[in-house]
Amino acid sequence: MIQAVASTASPSPQDVIAACCSTARDAAMQLRSLPDPAKADALRAAAAALREDAADILAANARDMAAGEARGLSGAMLDRLKLDEARLAAIANSVEAVAALPDPVGEEIDRRTAPAGMTLRRVRVPIGVIGIIYESRPNVTVDAAVLCVRSGNAAILRGGSEAMHSNRALHASLARGLASAGLPEGAVQLVPTQDREAVGAMLAAAGGIDLIIPRGGKSLVARVQADARVPVLAHLDGICHSFVHASADPEMAQSIALNAKLRRTGVCGAMETLLIDQDYPHAAPLLAALADAGCELRGDDMTMELEPRAVSASDEDWDTEYLDAILSVAFVEGLDGALEHIARHSSGHTDAIIASDMAAATRFQAEVDSAIVMVNASSQFADGGEFGLGAEIGIATGRLHARGPVALEGLTTYKWLVDGEGHIRA
Secondary structure: OOOOOOOOOOOOHHHHHHHHHHHHHHHHHHOOOHHHHHHHHHHHHHHHHHHHHHHHHHHHHHHHHHHHHHHHHOHHHHHHHHEEEHHHHHHHHHHHHHHHHOOOOEEEEEEEEEEOOOOEEEEEOOOOOEEEEEEEOOOHOOOHHHHOOOOOOOEEEEOOOOHHHHHHHOOOOOHHHHHOOOOOOOOOEOOOOOOOOOHHHHOOEOEEEEEEEEEEEEEHHHHHHHHHOEOOOOOOOOOOOOOOOOOOOHHHHHHHHHHHOOOOOOOOOOEEEEEEEEOOOHHHHHHHHHHHOOOOOEOOHHHHHHHOOOHHHHHHHHOOOOOOEEEEEEEEOOOHHHHHHHHOOOOOEEEEOOOOHHHOOOOOOOHOOOOOOEOOOOHHHOOOOOOOOOOOEEEEEEOOOOOOOOOOOHHEEEEEEEEEEOOOOO
């Protein structure tokens, strides 16, 4: 049965993680060669289990929500934590969406003939054992598990204490569904302890874990990057910009800005800085619409001149991921000013331009060095599901291996297959 590691007489966090790694390594060996239909059927069984266990999952989440409110979590953090019938249904649907995606394992991505005449093929293979360390968002338990299984990897999940009951309930349903389809024990494990030393043990588990993926705040990611002896696929904070070019349609600009900031303020794709071309003629009503919608504006002198409810921005504001109904606003000297500001302050996650001038939009996409660069669209579309990837394990903001929404392809590596006919090297 696929389950969290059982507690014994006070095992150390290091012993717990060592046991997880051993079980996961055995599972990864089996998952590596599991046929595509078997993996897809297992995910469909998991989705069915999530639906059947909805009442238990929502009850567990209610416990986490009550505890979070008692601890004084912000509205944005509570929104990240919350599950309801609609969100749980969407999670189950996303599991089925991943099941329906093509299996990346075994895909031939390159074929060539070596100078000596041998046939060389490069094919996708699973990474192996993937450790995911995450905070607050219980949907990550499901997204990470199903993406790992679909791509032939074993997963070790370590969620945050604020979502402990939700994570355990979700994992129990996943485990039941996956086991019913015959998946190996240890394919998906949830670390059973909230001891912070367990995180350190995962980071030190070279040889046991092949890749660590952190999903959480800046402090968590910084710790993982500083301490890990295992390769890390980083998801940095989402300091996302939207630039309103002088040519922007005013109705489009207002609609996109309100959605990018306020649809859900606690997601990493939420706009945190609005840049406005100083020659844009409709800035005042745009700022008023944001303020009317309850957004606190922290801006430069022109912002405060046009919108009396705005307050002065500090130097720190330009580098802050608010995850709340707060927005920094700056007026810039055209496209060059926007590009300069973004290069200095963007976290490399998602940046967008709103413009009718397609030459400006094309240059913006070419020169902004972020994982996702959008034209005339809300940055809240920065999501693996919205990209047609079924789900995501995070938005990678680095430049190696994977970038942007990391889904099935990002959880594979490759190997070379060489076919000869008695070739020997001179």
